[in-house]
Amino acid sequence: xxxxxxxxxxxxxxxxxxxxxxxxxxxxxxxxxxxxxxxxxxxxxxxxxxxxxxxxxxxxxxxxxxxxxxxxxxxxxxxxxxxxxxxxxxxxxxxxxxxxxxxxxxxxxxxxxxxxxxxxxxxxxxxxxxxxxxxxxxxxxxxxxxxxxxxxxxxxxxxxxxxxxxxxxxxxxxxxxxxxxxxxxxxxxxxxxxxxxxxxxxxxxxxxxxxxxxxxxxxxxxxxxxxxxxxxxxxxxxxxxxxxxxxxxxxxxxxxxxxxxxxxxxxxxxxxxxxxxxxxxxxxxxxxxxxxxxxxxxxxxxxxxxxxxxxxxxxxxxxxxxxxx
Amino acid sequence: xxxxxxxxxxxxxxxxxxxxxxxxxxxxxxxxxxxxxxxxxxxxxxxxxxxxxxxxxxxxxxxxxxxxxxxxxxxxxxxxxxxxxxxxxxxxxxxxxxxxxxxxxxxxxxxxxxxxxxxxxxxxxxxxxxxxxxxxxxxxxxxxxxxxxxxxxxxxxxxxxxxxxxxxxxxxxxxxxxxxxxxxxxxxxxxxxxxxxxxxxxxxxxxxxxxxxxxxxxxxxxxxxxxxxxxxxxxxxxxxxxxxxxxxxxxxxxxxxxxxxxxxxxxxxxxxxxxxxxxxxxxxxxxxxxx
Numbered sequence: 001x002x003x004x005x006x007x008x009x010x011x012x013x014x015x016x017x018x019x020x021x022x023x024x025x026x027x028x029x030x031x032x033x034x035x036x037x038x039x040x041x042x043x044x045x046x047x048x049x050x051x052x053x054x055x056x057x058x059x060x061x062x063x064x065x066x067x068x069x070x071x072x073x074x075x076x077x078x079x080x081x082x083x084x085x086x087x088x089x090x091x092x093x094x095x096x097x098x099x100x101x102x103x104x105x106x107x108x109x110x111x112x113x114x115x116x117x118x119x120x121x122x123x124x125x126x127x128x129x130x131x132x133x134x135x136x137x138x139x140x141x142x143x144x145x146x147x148x149x150x151x152x153x154x155x156x157x158x159x160x161x162x163x164x165x166x167x168x169x170x171x172x173x174x175x176x177x178x179x180x181x182x183x184x185x186x187x188x189x190x191x192x193x194x195x196x197x198x199x200x201x202x203x204x205x206x207x208x209x210x211x212x213x214x215x216x217x218x219x220x221x222x223x224x225x226x227x228x229x230x231x232x233x234x235x236x237x238x239x240x241x242x243x244x245x246x247x248x249x250x251x252x253x254x255x256x257x258x259x260x261x262x263x264x265x266x267x268x269x270x271x272x273x274x275x276x277x278x279x280x281x282x283x284x285x286x287x288x289x290x291x292x293x294x295x296x297x298x299x300x301x302x303x304x305x306x307x308x309x310x311x312x313x314x315x316x317x318x319x320x321x322x323x324x325x
Numbered sequence: 326x327x328x329x330x331x332x333x334x335x336x337x338x339x340x341x342x343x344x345x346x347x348x349x350x351x352x353x354x355x356x357x358x359x360x361x362x363x364x365x366x367x368x369x370x371x372x373x374x375x376x377x378x379x380x381x382x383x384x385x386x387x388x389x390x391x392x393x394x395x396x397x398x399x400x401x402x403x404x405x406x407x408x409x410x411x412x413x414x415x416x417x418x419x420x421x422x423x424x425x426x427x428x429x430x431x432x433x434x435x436x437x438x439x440x441x442x443x444x445x446x447x448x449x450x451x452x453x454x455x456x457x458x459x460x461x462x463x464x465x466x467x468x469x470x471x472x473x474x475x476x477x478x479x480x481x482x483x484x485x486x487x488x489x490x491x492x493x494x495x496x497x498x499x500x501x502x503x504x505x506x507x508x509x510x511x512x513x514x515x516x517x518x519x520x521x522x523x524x525x526x527x528x529x530x531x532x533x534x535x536x537x538x539x540x541x542x543x544x545x546x547x548x549x550x551x552x553x554x555x556x557x558x559x560x561x562x563x564x565x566x567x568x569x570x571x572x573x574x575x576x577x578x579x580x581x582x583x584x585x586x587x588x589x590x591x592x593x594x595x596x597x598x599x600x601x602x603x604x605x606x607x608x609x610x611x612x613x614x615x616x
Contacts, residue, residue: 217517219536220539220556
């Protein structure tokens with residue numbers, strides 16, 4: 001039993017170290033997190049077994065005198081000090097945490113509001129919803145149905161804008177694109193703004209984080225809108241908004257768009273929403289494409305040469321519901 | 326055991342070295358908008374000091390809250406004597422100089438006109454286009470000539486006079502933030518607050534900071550300089566901008582945004598508003614001014 005515990009601990013701890021280092025230095029990954037959690041639990045179990053099997057040793061040390069007690073007191077003191085440093089975020093813990101991927105790339109990491117959620121019911125369906133803080137009921141829901149038979153679901157971002165084109169909230173962004181500008185998309189390392197250029201440009205304008213790292217700050221007339229959907233979903237406010245969905249499939253080159261990997265440009269679908277009154281449904285319509293958008297957010301409206309990209313989506317249905325009091 | 330201790334020290338030393346050459350970014354929200362500070366070289370910075378500063382400026386200058394110093398002054402009858410808080414005193418002095426310099430195109434004493442046309446903090450009070458008589462009355466009540474400043478005290482000669490620092494307050498806040506960063510030992514940083522920017526020193530490996538302007542693809546290179554933009558794309562009613570020409574009491578027409586560079590951000594902010602007014606005048610359409 002002792003050998004099982006010893007070797008189990010060795011391998012479990014090694015896995016924990018590797019997955020921990022990966023979680024610290026690399027973009028968030030569900031797989032890494034899953035491995036870390038599983039082996040964290042296993043390590044905990046093995047440590048408990050190890051402690052139980054050595055109860056006599058620990059009891060002896062605790063009840064011992066002189067050097068044993070001093071050693072234990074020193075260890076407890078060091079442990080308390082480390083916990084205090086970690087809780088207070090003091091040197092060198094602060095510097096250590098600051099060196100992690102999350103801290104270094106905070107501005108590039110996109111997280112939706114906790115009130116937004118999504119569901120992948122089937123390979124070809126996505127359901128995105130946004131609740132309101134006050135009533136807790138779903139005020140905005142979007143159903144995306146991709147064409148049957150797609151080998152890979154296209155990259156997708158869902159966001160809302162004001163009627164003057166300023167991003168309010170990103171409601172959904174594919175996980176592989178959410179944790180940095182350098183991403184691995186369907187096996188190829190590339191830049192996020194080459195995949196979803198329209199969303200990335202809108203995000204630049206509100207976050208101030210330029211994808212090329214050339215821009216340090218932005219000067220513009222003061223935005224007056226709130227970077228939260230709450231106000232826009234409140235019928236009493238009488239605000240209007242636009243819901244946008246940008247999709248892009250990899251390797252869909254044709255005779256007009258010949259790049260073997262990026263192929264045809266991303267497509268933007270939009271619907272104009274006016275919350276208030278009764279529940280309303282709307283279909284998002286094809287509005288523009290991102291062929292030129294990487295060069296400063298320009299929308300392109302000429303769809304000539306785009307074929308299979310226009311058939312990626314079967315249905316884009318948005319529902320806006322009155323909030324329950 | 327000794328090797329393990331040395332290894333731990335080595336890791337922390339490496340982490341410490343990384344800090345020196347990198348850029349750190351602090352973000353936060355204040356005064357109804359957001360700020361972003363990018364510093365070259367890096368140690369920590371307590372953004373709590375910025376929050377305290379912004380809260381103080383909000384308490385003194387905001388027209389959006391009834392309990393601010395400015396709102397209490399605006400609501401008071403004529404000839405009521407007020408003691409000016411430090412920031413108000415400094416802003417009034419600065420504003421008066423810019424009002425004279427711009428021949429009245431920027432004027433923070435024209436709050437009554439902004440209220441009359443239902444913009445800014447008074448957007449929900451809009452009842453319709455005001456009559457010529459109402460405009461004339463508000464125009465007559467405005468202007469530094471209707472303010473009496475005596476040391477740290479101030480009073481107005483018309484109860485209708487209202488102060489509105491929204492055309493300069495954010496720029497002023499940026500300058501104050503820059504002061505806090507300098508006190509903390511930073512020399513190379515760029516602050517962006519609600520679209521107003523101040524760049525101190527330069528980005529790592531460069532001799533300037535690169536700023537994107539409101540026009541697509543426009544770039545500014547700033548070093549120890551501020552830039553502010555003014556435009557009506559977010560605030561307008563039909564063809565009328567939220568910016569009022571304090572000389573005739575009427576909103577200017579919506580036009581393209583303008584960007585102004587200046588030594589301080591408060592100055593750039595106020596001059597951007599004045600330049601937008603100037604740009605709306607017939608046959609004059611400056612886009613970027615250096616002052």
